[in-house]
Amino acid sequence: xSTAELTLAPRRVAGIGxxxxxxxxxxxxxxxRNQALLVLLxxxxxxxxxxxxxxxxxxxxxxxNLINQVAGNGVFLSVGxxxxxxxLILPLAIAVVSGDSIAGEASTGTLRYLLAVPAGRTRLxxxxxxxxxxxxxASVATIAATALVTGFILFPVGPVTLLxxxxxxxxxxxxxxxxxxxxxxxxxxxxxxxxxxxxxMTDSPIAAITATAVLPVTCEVIDAxxxxxxVHPYLFTHWWFSYDDLLxxxxxxxxxxxxxxxxxxxxxxxxxxxxxxxxxKDITC
Amino acid sequence: xxxxxxxxxxxxxxPLPPGDHAIATRGLTKRFSGGQLAVDDxxxxxxxxxxxxxxxxxxSGKTTTIRMLLGLxxxxxxxxxxxxxxxxEGWATALPKVGSLxxxxxxxxxxxxxxxxxxxxxxxxxxxPRTSRERIxxxxxxxxxxxxxxxxxxxYSLGMKQRLGIAAAMxxxxxxxxxxxxxxxxxxxxxxxxRTLVREIAAEGTxxxxxxxxxxxxxxxxxxxxxxxxxxxxxxxxxxxxxxGSGTRIRVETPDTDDxxxxxxxxxxxxxxxxxxxxxxxxxxxxxxxxxxxxxGKGVAVRGLAVMRPSLEDVFVQLTGEGFDVNG
Numbered sequence: 023x024s025t026a027e028l029t030l031a032p033r034r035v036a037g038i039g040x041x042x043x044x045x046x047x048x049x050x051x052x053x054x055r056n057q058a059l060l061v062l063l064x065x066x067x068x069x070x071x072x073x074x075x076x077x078x079x080x081x082x083x084x085x086x087n088l089i090n091q092v093a094g095n096g097v098f099l100s101v102g103x104x105x106x107x108x109x110l111i112l113p114l115a116i117a118v119v120s121g122d123s124i125a126g127e128a129s130t131g132t133l134r135y136l137l138a139v140p141a142g143r144t145r146l147x148x149x150x151x152x153x154x155x156x157x158x159x160a161s162v163a164t165i166a167a168t169a170l171v172t173g174f175i176l177f178p179v180g181p182v183t184l185l186x187x188x189x190x191x192x193x194x195x196x197x198x199x200x201x202x203x204x205x206x207x208x209x210x211x212x213x214x215x216x217x218x219x220x221x222x223m224t225d226s227p228i229a230a231i232t233a234t235a236v237l238p239v240t241c242e243v244i245d246a247x248x249x250x251x252x253v254h255p256y257l258f259t260h261w262w263f264s265y266d267d268l269l270x271x272x273x274x275x276x277x278x279x280x281x282x283x284x285x286x287x288x289x290x291x292x293x294x295x296x297x298x299x300x301x302x303k304d305i306t307c
Numbered sequence: 308x309x310x311x312x313x314x315x316x317x318x319x320x321x322p323l324p325p326g327d328h329a330i331a332t333r334g335l336t337k338r339f340s341g342g343q344l345a346v347d348d349x350x351x352x353x354x355x356x357x358x359x360x361x362x363x364x365x366x367s368g369k370t371t372t373i374r375m376l377l378g379l380x381x382x383x384x385x386x387x388x389x390x391x392x393x394x395x396e397g398w399a400t401a402l403p404k405v406g407s408l409x410x411x412x413x414x415x416x417x418x419x420x421x422x423x424x425x426x427x428x429x430x431x432x433x434x435x436p437r438t439s440r441e442r443i444x445x446x447x448x449x450x451x452x453x454x455x456x457x458x459x460x461x462x463y464s465l466g467m468k469q470r471l472g473i474a475a476a477m478x479x480x481x482x483x484x485x486x487x488x489x490x491x492x493x494x495x496x497x498x499x500x501x502r503t504l505v506r507e508i509a510a511e512g513t514x515x516x517x518x519x520x521x522x523x524x525x526x527x528x529x530x531x532x533x534x535x536x537x538x539x540x541x542x543x544x545x546x547x548x549x550x551x552g553s554g555t556r557i558r559v560e561t562p563d564t565d566d567x568x569x570x571x572x573x574x575x576x577x578x579x580x581x582x583x584x585x586x587x588x589x590x591x592x593x594x595x596x597x598x599x600x601x602x603x604g605k606g607v608a609v610r611g612l613a614v615m616r617p618s619l620e621d622v623f624v625q626l627t628g629e630g631f632d633v634n635g
Contacts, residue, residue, distance in 0.1 A: 054417075132414060134374075141431070
């Protein structure tokens with residue numbers, strides 16, 4: 023054993039996996055399918071902005087509703103765009119990336135090689151989740167960025183009138199927008215944890231993606247049935263639209279905090295499920 | 308070390324200390340949740356520095372065994388060590404020193420061969436990123452893929468994919484290389500190249516564990532072999548011991564068939580068969596030259612004399628009681 027070891031080049035002290043994370047992020051963002059998803063998400067605010075620009079009547083901006091808000095101030099296009107993508111398109115994009123994370127590697131057969139290298143099961147799982155969360159942040163940032171650009175081009179921009187009626191400076195308004203972006207990213211990062219757990223249970227990426235995509239829609243349906251109001255606070259989607267509380271003065275944080283705790287609980291539970299499943303699974307494909 | 312056993316009987320664990328084995332398994336068993344017994348009470352002992360042929364027909368449990376060795380599949384019973392490290396607990400210590408090709412190559416189809424190797428290297432947290440370009444270049448060179456490194460994996464031919472898989476197994480300095488059917492999909496030229504490669508790697512001191520259902524493809528490079536049949540190990544030993552242990556014969560060409568027969572019989576050789584112009588017998592412990600001298604002394608005209616070792620294929624048919632798919 024000693025002679026064989028002497029012939030080996032000195033090995034690096036085991037890293038925590040930043041290199042694998044970088045490789046994973048590169049793989050995810052270079053993938054055409056994921057690029058198409060980002061383009062689709064980025065196109066939503068442009069389409070919404072153009073539609074509002076064409077239909078908005080100047081001077082009719084006294085109501086609190088979003089459309090009039092956008093017509094009065096382009097900054098609100100970001101909020102509007104997030105409102106449009108959050109029920110379906112954004113969760114779908116996150117479902118594609120997170121559902122594919124483990125099952126996709128399994129179906130191409132690369133999972134067995136990653137583990138034999140060895141990447142380490144726990145470490146691989148954490149890198150996969152970190153990559154999905156990165157994609158969540160990138161998705162929200164893409165929407166917010168194209169919405170801001172579109173809003174600045176198509177609509178007047180100035181100090182931001184909040185939902186509670188008071189007005190803050192443009193910079194403070196953009197700060198609020200940043201908080202909303204982070205909250206929405208947390209909404210879908212929780213979905214990504216569910217997607218990761220589902221992804222460890224099948225070798226078929228399509229099955230994992232579909233199951234992950236169907237879940238928030240189902241929750242939203244249940245959330246819309248008043249007779250089931252007892253379970254509503256436990257649905258992760260129930261808190262998804264609480265972000266408008268961040269547009270009040272002073273900020274109402276009660277629902278947002280409750281939402282973040284719910285997301286954290288979901289993430290921990292499904293993260294544990296993913297870990298328990300993946301670290302004991304027989305890799306037979 | 309020779310531990311050949313009847314099918315059904317368990318093979319004795321080797322008496323060598325575990326540190327001298329690249330792979331050592333004790334009673335390794337895998338029953339899948341469907342109830343299928345894929346591997347049954349396997350005791351493998353792969354000496355360090357050997358080229359170990361792991362043979363058996365398709366479906367005999369070779370790949371499941373390899374997956375268990377690498378910690379991809381958990382055994383139902385039994386234990387094993389890789390490079391003296393207990394698995395699967397010691398995966399972080401053992402696996403970086405093991406290169407593997409498991410049930411065919413698998414890479415991301417939309418990435419180039421080069422990008423795929425970078426990804427494999429990034430997954431190994433003990434690999435030094437400063438030397439990765441150099442190591443990847445060397446591995447590509449070794450399998451003759453340097454020119455095609457920039458091509459997308461999905462545009463590769465079957466043989467090129469197989470070569471890339473072997474390159475990925477050799478990205479770092481390895482003490483053990485586990486190659487599952489490395490010649491699958493290769494043409495005769497490619498098969499020869501793999502054999503040459505295995506010889507070179509072994510000459511550098513790396514233990515090579517190579518599985519195949521094609522006996523002829525690996526017979527020439529192996530120092531040791533084990534044979535699986537229906538999930539059980541039916542033979543395990545060095546090639547020489549395996550051959551010597553079973554029926555090496557001496558064949559004499561002579562016009563004096565009867566005289567030669569009586570000389571061989573008088574020498575105490577077993578299974579003497581006389582035929583038209585040719586006499587043969589089991590060689591046993593006698594030196595062929597003394598038999599020749601004896602015959603010439605008794606006035607037998609010897610026209611030719613040959614020692615005939617049975618082919619491994621014959622040995623396996625003998626051992627397993629049945630032939631297996633030696634030609635694929």
